[in-house]
Amino acid sequence: MFHGLRAFADIGRTQGITTTASIAIVGAFTSTASVEWYYYIVYFTLIGAIAHMSLNTFIAVGDKELDAQTYVPSRNPISAGILSKKAALRFVLGGTLACVALIVFLLVHIDVRAVLVCLLCFVISYGSLLWYGWRGKRVILSYDFTFSVSYAFFVLFGVFAVGGAPTIYTWIFIGVVVFAASAFAQWENGLKDADADRFAGVRSFAVVTRVKNNKRLSLTHPYFLYGVALKIGFLLFCFSAFYVDRNIYFLLFLLLYGIPSQVYVMYRFLKKEHPMDHRRTILLDVAFAAILGYPVIVGKTGVLPILLLVVYLIGGYLIGSQLQTNCEFKFGRFLTSRE
Secondary structure, three states, rough: OOHHHHHHHHHHOOOHHHHHHHHHHHHHHHHHOOOHHHHHHHHHHHHHHHHHHHHHHHHHHHHHHHHOOOOOHHHHHOOOOOHHHHHHHHHHHHHHHHHHHHHHHHHHHOHHHHHHHHHHHHHHHHHHHHHHHHHHOOOOHHHHHHHHHHHHHHHHHHHHHOOOOHHEEEEEEHHHHHHHHHHHHHHHHHHOOOOHHHHHOOOOOHHHHOOOOOOOOOOOOHHHHHHHHHHHHHHHHHHHHHHHOOOOHHHHHHHHHHHHHHHHHHHHHOOOOOOHHHHHHHHHHHHHHHHHHHHHHHHHHHHHHHHHHHHHHHHHHHHHHHHHOOOOOOHHHOOOOOO
């Protein structure tokens, strides 16, 4: 039984649960509503965990052929024969129904109209990733931007779930999420898995621009320039938060930490070429981007919620990765030999 639970942890990628849940949590913090953070962290963690694991399981079902071509195919329990396709799809169905039930539960706290708006945002967010797992990867633009659409609407779900409305900080954070947490994350995955994606017919920008695994990008390569453009977009939205709040300490933070951290990430992607090195850089980027992205709402929330969010994200990542047998992204791998 324990082995089976580990398989679901692997296929559901439990290491990323708090990353997903934090998107809705920050949405709630940016809303016009007064948020009882302790209550909603529990609520958004629960719905985030179920949605995150269900969608990753559905995507993994469709990735069986693709994952068989990667450097460690055993990380997909279906490809490895540990988990059946039927059991995985039952898990997806159960998770989807559980998410709907949790949204209906909001009726206890907010009115019917607000629940309907929440449900609409959730359907768009959840449904776009069902599309991604079904056909989206094989459609040009869809691979690279479907997560951006999904995460943007999950931010709005968080806003309306607490009975609030969007503020300027909501739109700034959506910009941060679109460029950093979704589009650039797909840039990283596209770079790391380009050869396997090409074999499976995935139409990512990495495949279209003829990226090859284990070969360095050049400064003038279209894919590298696209990645730089995404990082610039991310930074511009971070700087827009300073324009709203005019906090000199936040500006210094952006200049002394924000820009150097993002330049360093791009430098590593330019110089490193082995998949293990790419995974290490992705882990660095998760931490760097979170530390940079969450503070854009500091003018709305103050410093303490930002610190709690960073601890929540990184702590959840560490715990989630320990639940998995074959976690692709684990901080401990920084100390291991190359695979």
